Amino acid sequence: MSGTARTIEFDQPGGPEVLQWRTRPLAAPQAGEVLIEQSAIGVNYIDIQHRSGRYPIASFPSSLGIEASGHVLAVGDGVSDFRVGDRVAYIHLPIGAYTTHRILPAARVVPVPEGVPLDWAGVTLNRALTAQYLVNDSFPVGPAHVVLVHAAAGGVGQLLAQWATHRGARVIGTVGSAEKIALARAAGCHEVLISSDPGWVAACRALTAGEGVHAVFDGIGGAMFEQSLLALRPNGVLASYGTPAGPIPPFDIFRLNQLGSLHITSPSIFTFNKTTEALRARSADVFAQALAGVLRTDTPRLYGFDQAREAHADLAARRTTGSIGLSAR
Ligand SMILES: NC(=O)c1ccc[n+]([C@@H]2O[C@H](COP(=O)([O-])OP(=O)(O)OC[C@H]3O[C@@H](n4cnc5c(N)ncnc54)[C@H](OP(=O)(O)O)[C@@H]3O)[C@@H](O)[C@H]2O)c1
Incomplete structure (x- = not known):
């Protein structure tokens, strides 16, 4: 060649x-x-x-x-x-x-x-495969659930909101600034909170009659980790899948006991797509959701x-x- x-x-x-x-x-x-x-x-x-x-x-x-x-x-x-x-x-x-x-x-x-x-596939496959395992494996999202999606106007965030809404869940999104609210709503979020607002956790709990959400999809990390835990209801699941705001601070696992028998997972796309069979099957699912209009291919x-x-x-x-x-x- x-x-x-x-x-x-x-x-x-x-x-x-x-x-x-x-x-x-x-x-x-x-x-x-x-x-x-x-x-x-x-x-x-x-x-x-x-x-x-x-x-x-x-x-x-x-x-x-x-x-x-x-x-x-x-x-x-x-x-x-x-x-x-x-x-x-x-x-x-x-x-x-x-x-x-x-x-x-x-x-x-x-x-x-x-x-x-092809352009959509080239820049979205990684993020969509991430949303794919998050809504299926990290926390299987269904119609009985209220889930919180951080950075809901971002890459993974919009896909998560689209997928979870399609599953019938109630989706609460957070965004970093007011100008991103419309995008998060267009992706399917029923309510959108501004994550820099110190009252966002209380507002999230108020939206769930004080109970908290079933799952938080946190691709932000850093100081957001602790706030994400506070938004969960007992037995809730925190999927901490990204840390652009910095590493997760040192953490006492007993906090999970005190906050209501919570669960944390720190997943990686490469674990879920290790074999060719898994990669092809999960990618086929992503493309099927795109063809069905569940994931928007803007x-x-x-x-x-x-x-x-x-x-x-x-x-x-x-x-x-x-x-x-x-x-x-
Ligand atoms: N574990 C895995 O398998 C896996 C796979 C793929 C991607 N990821 C992770 O998923 C996350 C989202 O990826 P993406 O490509 O779709 O990015 P993105 O969400 O489009 O961009 C990152 C967003 O995070 C928010 N953010 C909050 N604090 C931030 C800070 N200090 N610095 C930068 N951004 C901050 C911003 O949204 P607001 O302004 O709205 O807050 C920003 O737009 C990343 O953490 C990435 O590493 C993980």
Whole structure:
């Protein structure tokens, strides 16, 4: 295979300014691999955590990114489930999605059905697979439940609100500022609270006649963790799935006893999608929900390939809503 790929790399941890654009030779896929000509690349919070050094990097220079979509450009020997031209997407570790072309094991790639926009799949699969396990495994959401979704105008947050509402649950959302309320409501939240308001926990409890919610989906972390616990009813479940506001402070497990036999889980998408079978089945569920209109496939915000620094800065500064990514075209 001749030609080159453009990649975004970094040589040491740091701010968005450490991202560098480089050209690398394009290799041919080996046995069991596919070469993907990428269309859209997801920009996720985990990318910021890798770039900043919060999550360690094995060696430098390093690429970045865990998800993308595109078309299969070539297949290696023995690959029978994909053909040249197929529409595909992936989430994958080790990192390396910030590139125009990517070689991956075919077993870690999923087909994107006709009708599901490729750009949406490329920047949403990670977040939608997260919502998928949160509403099915971390806390199986049903019509009898009241659930709280933090950052409900954000990427995972909007998908969670859409999915939980479809399940018949009553969904209370939080957002960081008033201008995000309309988006959270459009995603299905029945009530929306402003998380910077010191009275939001009391307001949430008042909305549930003082009982609290059955589950909190907390992708914020930091000081929000303790407030999330206070919003739960006895036997409630806190799914702490992200920490952009910082690590969870040291915690005495006896607090769970005192607050009413509460449950906490700190889940990872990679546990739920470890095998090819699980990844394909859960991705098929996500795409089925998209085709059914449960998950909205609005055109996502795509930054240019050369605007990765801006995308990182905007995500970290809470200036984005919904899922965002880079165009690889
Ligand atoms: N565990 C897993 O399997 C898994 C998988 C995928 C994603 N995640 C996590 O899910 C979370 C959401 O990811 P996303 O890509 O959809 O991001 P996002 O929700 O679109 O963006 C993060 C949002 O968090 C809120 N936030 C509150 N405090 C913040 C702070 N100090 N700094 C930055 N943001 C803050 C902001 O919303 P408001 O302004 O409305 O508060 C911000 O828009 C992230 O924590 C990510 O790491 C976890």
